[in-house]
Amino acid sequence: MRQVKQHWLAHLLLCAVFTCSAAHAGNQKEEALADSVRLALSRAITDSQPPKPHFDNINQRIQYLLWLGEMSQRLKKRLPDWQVRKEFLETLWYEAKRAGLEPAMVLGLVQVESAFRKYAVSGAGARGYMQVMPFWTRVIGDGDSGKLFNMQTNLRYGCSILRMYIDMEGGNLYLALGRYNGSRGRPEYPNAVLAAWKGWETK
Template identity: 65%
Template sequence: MCLGGAAAGALSLALPQSALAGAQIEEPLIDSVRTALSSAIQNKAPPIPEFGDTEARMAYLRWLGAMSERLKKKLTDWPTRKEFLQTVWYESRRSGLDVSLVLGLVQVESNFRKFAVSSAGARGYMQVMPFWTRVIGDSDPSKLFHMQTNLRFGCVILRHYLDREKGDLFMTLGRYNGSRGRSPYPDAVFANQRVWAFKDRED
């Protein structure tokens, strides 16, 4: 499935010239929150989509085809692109997040670079700060360069911030980026979220 001219133009306009990665700020967590986040991170379930019926599976495959076309210039290898999209879809849904929001955030944070490292030390696709591996992981920050680990940490952390901000996405994104209350980062993510939005022809 190919993008139309207008959508392709929007994609090129929304691509940041350099990643706007910031840094999540380490904050104290109460024991129950720490335990819940740690449990969410440690679930080793593989990111394999499961569907209740054929139509749900077909809708997913249409989404996968559309997103693959849009992402082709960033991730040229089909197996890598498929694994990335399948994992983003799985981890977004697992955390109750809109997959287009997560894709928009990945674009702004790392521009889809697996081994991106910010000046603050944030790592990988979703630019997760290494302190999170100590707080809720196994204290091995090198794992943040593993695709599923990075996307799982990023989605779990984003969900945590969304809950803390009582559903306010603007403040959530600012907290994720370490720029809470300032508009450039949330605005950039929202702009890229629109690029990754998917309207199923069957809707």
């Protein structure tokens, strides 16, 4: 009886761990890329510059600091540790801007994809904040999929891939989001990200 009880408790614990770590978003699909696209993506993710923003004037810096403070307050419940939250927001802002994306949109995507869980893993194996599929590290990286749990690496891959999809779709964000999620043409995922995006816009 004791062994049965222990087995049952272990099963419940395993289920709880899986539920906490699993992500429920869809996944990018591996598809043929032109050599020029693959090369551009590879260059984008291997740029070793640290995520330090540069501003043309003091007003831009003030706007950034105001954004950082406001987003930090909104994100406090999801990422309670100040240092982790600060580094996450600084990196997300840098990688979003670097890829020509709105930081608020990327925050909405991260919310939908992983609920801001660094070590989230989907049923298909997509990893991290932006739920990047491991095959991308083979296609455009060094093949080390473990790096997708690194904050900056994950955000850089995710932003670069989404930028590529937007370009592939001629600027159509709705279709690009569907492609990012592996559900192109279906409304559920793009609508979820667009709704979450509104929640991260500054007032």
